[in-house]
Amino acid sequence: MQEFTNDPIDIEALPNYEQAQLKTLHPKYWNVVMIHIGIFLFLLAAGIAALVVFNSEAKQHIILFSALYIVLAVLLIALNRADISRRGFAVRDKDIIYRNGVIALTTTIVPFSRIQHIALHEGLFARMFGLAALNIFTAGGSSGSLHIPGIEIGEARRIKEMLMKQITKTEE
Amino acid sequence: MTMDHDFSKPQKQSASGIIIMFANTLQKVIRAAALPVLFIFIKSGGQHTWAMVSGSIALILILAVFAYIRYVKFTFFLDEDKQEFIINKGVFSRTTLTIQLNKIQQVNINQSLLQQMIGVYSLDIDTAGSDKKEASIKAVDHTTATLLRQKLLSRDTSTTESGQLAASEAESVMPPFLKLSNFTLLKVGITSNYGASIALLTGFIFGLFELIKDYNSAFEIEENQLSQAFNRGFSVFSLCFLLIAALVLILGTNIIRTFIKYFDFKIIKQKRALAVSSGLFTKHNTLLKPDKVQLSAYSQNYFQKKLGMLNIKVKQASYSSADEEDEKKSAVEIPGCDETERDEILKMIFDHIPAKGKPLLPNYRFLFLRIMLCIILPLLAVFLLGSFFLTVIKPHFVLAVPYVFIVVTLLYFEYKHHRLYTNDNFVIKRSGIWDIEHEIIEPHKIQAITAKQYFWHKKADVGHLTIHTAAGVIHFKYGNYTHIKNLVNYWIYKVESSKKDWM
Structure with a gap:
């Protein structure tokens, strides 16, 4: 308790997380998401086609099926588009901020000193576009950890290196 | 003292550990083989009884030898230079378990019924972190157990000092700081665990509906006035009987459960730690280190308030509990203490009694x-x-x-109970419908913070807050979002500027 000081803190003067410049995900990440959606829609279309061909009763509702299919496809693409455009992250001096969410905008802040370990994940399609995902784990379990996809691989590596340095620094 | 207390050399367990090892293996074998053996026995029509008996004896002998080898091969030692605790075990394949001392969260000393009869203790080491390992030593004597625990948990203090300290602790019987009488346990049993009770009661209410339906149909049929009256009388009687039976059953199970878990509940104050012990059949002994505590909570319902008692729960870091809602494993529960005792315990954990700061109220939304x-x-x-x-x-x-x-x-x-109290040193969240719980954390125990807002709440400036700790999350919903954002900035500042570590 020797160095104890108790100066009043001006809350307004504290660094505001909302003012941090968020970096959006790499534009190529949209391609990865589109591939995922495409695969899903293709499988769904194949399923519907099989149903229509082999089931005479389903044949009568072919227009309804296709209408529903188109609505679903449009909705999926629009929601994912909105989702990706809203995502963003920022690395500050002492923490990392991640924002995401379509109907609810969620911002999570993880201080460097609380990071347990970091993982760099390169998915199959992401790698084709030179992208990677950063997984940042804290002792707060999966809810208190970050998963940031769609970062250019070189940058992801740089961030990881930097965070690793920060972790060892705080541990000393 | 039969055992050598120099933990730097590989040590065996107490010799009576062979019995524990034998019992463990026997239990496993019986569990696995009982059904097939019974099947064969019935199939053969009891013809080969002698062969079966001699086979069993042979098996038991083999298991005894096996237990002895397991005992010989099981060694543990403390590497003071590397700050590691190492367990070697295994008969056919050797396993080396290395535990870094700074990863150890908790060391518990437990005693099952069999261990009580032999007079040995088991030492369970709980580690946190993603590399999940569990280690336990099944049979050591009391002095070894307490000494080893002290050494495993004292990574920052000089070893010689703590060694002497532990020795003195093991010898001297200090007066307990808190001791629960049987009467208190009875009160705890009657007033807590209503969640389980209500679930049971709903089952009974459904049963009652069935009865009422029967009664109605009996009324409509109008067969015999006499038998009808008899029926009615009987069902009213059985209704009351059922209700009373349900209540007795629920309270009975509650009381029995409380006694099994908390019998002879004692807290002994030690230097920078609380030793909590309890249990009727299995004795649990946990050492609570204040700086390892992540989240503390106390709860009280209407009856408990009238009786002037509350339940305390202290949660330490655990990787599994941070994800799951039930944090039973890493939580130390202290039932049936009064307000002064609560303040005393909180003072032990936090250095001073956490004061409720400015309340944050949820929006009517x-x-x-x-x-x-x-x-x-x-x-x-x-x-x-x-x-x-x-x-x-x-x-x-x-x-x-x-x-x-x-x-x-x-x-x-x-809605009325949902509050967040904040001041410079504490975050206290109150919640609950019947059991009103206060969860207390210190800002430097925060792992991450999430602020969340639905787009339709933007205009009303309403949002949600989630504080992630190593022992679970704290949610505050429908608060003033401007206020929440200020708090987030403040806590992040607190975490990043403070030199205090979270564990």
Whole structure:
């Protein structure tokens, strides 16, 4: 308790997380998401086609099926588009901020000193576009950890290196 | 003292550990082989009884030898230079378990019924972190157990000092700081665990409905006046009987459970730690280190308030508990203490009694979604179903009135109790409907913070807050978002500027 000081803190003067410049995900990440959606829609279309061909009763509702299919496809693409455009992250001096969410905008802040370990994940399609995902784990379990996809691989590596340095620094 | 207390050399367990090892293996073998053996026995029509008996004896002998080898091969030692605790074990394949001392969260000393008879203790080491390992030593004597625990947990103090300290602790019997009498346990058993009780009661209420239905049909048939009157009398009688039986059953199980878990509950104050011990059949002994505590909570319901008692729960870091809602494993529960004792315990943990800061109130929108989910949607479903498909339930639509009344009352209480108190040193969240719980954390124990806002709440400036700790999360919903954002900035500043570590 020797160095104890108790100066009043001006809350307004504290660094505001909302003012941090968020970096959006790499534009190529949209391609990865589109591939995922495409695969899903293709499988769904194949399923519907099989149903229509082999089931005479389903044949009568072919227009309804296709209408529903188109609505679903449009909705999926629009929601994912909105989702990706809203995502963003920022690395500050002492923490990392991640924002995401379509109907609810969620911002999570993880201080460097609380990071347990970091993982760099390169998915199959992401790698084709030179992208990677950063997984940042804290002792707060999966809810208190970050998963940031769609970062250019070189940058992801740089961030990881930097965070690793920060972790060892705080541990000393 | 039969054992050498120099932990730097590989040590064996107590010799009586062979019995524990043998019992463990025997239990496993019986569990695995009992059914097939029984099957063979029945199939053979009891012809080969002698062969079976001699086979069993041979098996037991083999197991005894096996237990002895396991005992010989099981060694543990403390590497003071590397700050590691190492366990070597295994008969056919050797396993080396290395535990870094700074990863150890908790060391518990437990004693099962068999261990009590032999007079040995088991030492369970709980580690946190993603590399999940569990280590336990099954049979050591009391002095070894306490000494080893002290050494495993004292990574920052100089080893010689703590060694002497532990020795003195092991020898001298200090007066307990808190001791629960059987009467207190009875009170705890009667007043807590209503969640399980209510679940049981609903089962009984369904049973009652069945009875009422029978009664109604009996009334409509109008067979014999006499038998009808008899029927009615009988069902009223059995109704009351059932109700009383249900209550007795629930309270009985509650009391028995409380006694098994908390019998002879004691807290002994030690230097920078609390030793908590309890248990009727299995004795649990946990050492609570204040700086390892992540989240503390105390709860009280209406009856407990009248009796002047509350339950305390202290949670330490655990990787599994941070994800799951039930944090039973890493939580130390202290039931039935009064307010002065609570303050004393909180003072031990936090250095001073946490004061409730400025309260943050939830917006009235807090009720909207809940009313929608708990009242409007289910009632709508029931009305639609009753009007078009299941017309049988139509006459019971009136029941919606008491339902709405009860649920609204409960929701109102939930809303009323939902508060977040914050000051410079503490975050206290109050919540609950019947059991009102206060969860307390210190800002430097925060792992991450999430602020969340639905787009339709933007105009009303309402949002949600989630504080992630190593022992679970704290949610505060429908608060003033500007205020929440300020708090987030403040806590992040606190975490990043403070030199205090979270563990």
